[in-house]
Amino acid sequence: DQQVKQNSPSLSVQEGRISILNCDYTNSMFDYFLWYKKYPAEGPTFLISISSIKDKNEDGRFTVFLNKSAKHLSLHIVPSQPGDSAVYFCAASEGRGSTLGRLYFGRGTQLTVWP
Amino acid sequence: DSGVTQTPKHLITATGQRVTLRCSPRSGDLSVYWYQQSLDQGLQFLIQYYNGEERAKGNILERFSAQQFPDLHSELNLSSLELGDSALYFCASSARTGVETQYFGPGTRLLVL
Numbered sequence: 001d002q003q004v005k006q007n008s009p010s011l012s013v014q015e016g017r018i019s020i021l022n023c024d025y026t027n028s029m030f031d032y033f034l035w036y037k038k039y040p041a042e043g044p045t046f047l048i049s050i051s052s053i054k055d056k057n058e059d060g061r062f063t064v065f066l067n068k069s070a071k072h073l074s075l076h077i078v079p080s081q082p083g084d085s086a087v088y089f090c091a092a093s094e095g096r097g098s099t100l101g102r103l104y105f106g107r108g109t110q111l112t113v114w115p
Numbered sequence: 116d117s118g119v120t121q122t123p124k125h126l127i128t129a130t131g132q133r134v135t136l137r138c139s140p141r142s143g144d145l146s147v148y149w150y151q152q153s154l155d156q157g158l159q160f161l162i163q164y165y166n167g168e169e170r171a172k173g174n175i176l177e178r179f180s181a182q183q184f185p186d187l188h189s190e191l192n193l194s195s196l197e198l199g200d201s202a203l204y205f206c207a208s209s210a211r212t213g214v215e216t217q218y219f220g221p222g223t224r225l226l227v228l
Contacts, residue, residue, distance in 0.1 A: 103158075
C-alpha cells in the first residue's frame, strides 16, 4: 500500500526554467514531509522539509508547498540547473505512535535539466 | 558527504548464505534506520534503533535482524538469502527519534546469485 505517491516518473526541464515536482499522500496522520535528491550510486541527500503547521518553506532555489486539504505537496526549483538532474524522492513521517520516525517514500521522479 | 558510513559498498553472495552489513551514524546521532531499495518496491523502511534499543519495525523479514551497539554503530544481518533479497540497503541516522531529518549513507548493494 503506497501511502506516498509520485505519479510522474520523469520530468524534463530546460536550464533556467522552473521545475515542479509533485507528491500526493493518503495518510492524514503524516505531519512532516521531506524531499531527498539521489544521484546514481549514492544515498539520498536531504534537500528540504516542511512541517504540517506550515504551507510553505524556502531554502535558496528550493521551495516546498504543502496543501493539507488536498494531501498534496510540491517542490519548486527556480532556476533549474543541469546539476539538479537527479531522482527526487518525496517522504513523509507520522509525528506520533509506534511508527514515529519511520519515513514513507514515494517511488521518485527523475528530473533532467537540459541546457 | 552525509557523515553516515556503510560497509561494504558491494556484496555478492549465493543463495542460502548469511551476510552482515555495517553502518556508522553521524557523530552524535542516536537513531539508526535501515531501508531496503528494490526495483519493484522502492525505498522501504526495515527497522529503527535508538540508543541501542529497537524503536520501530517495518517490513523486515524474520530472516533479517539488526542491532545497535554501545558505540552506536549498527549491523543488519541477512540470513538464508534468496534471489529476491538482492537490493540496495541504506542506513540513515538522526539526532534523536521522532519527527526529524534522517541523513542517509551511500548504501550497500547486495547481489544474491
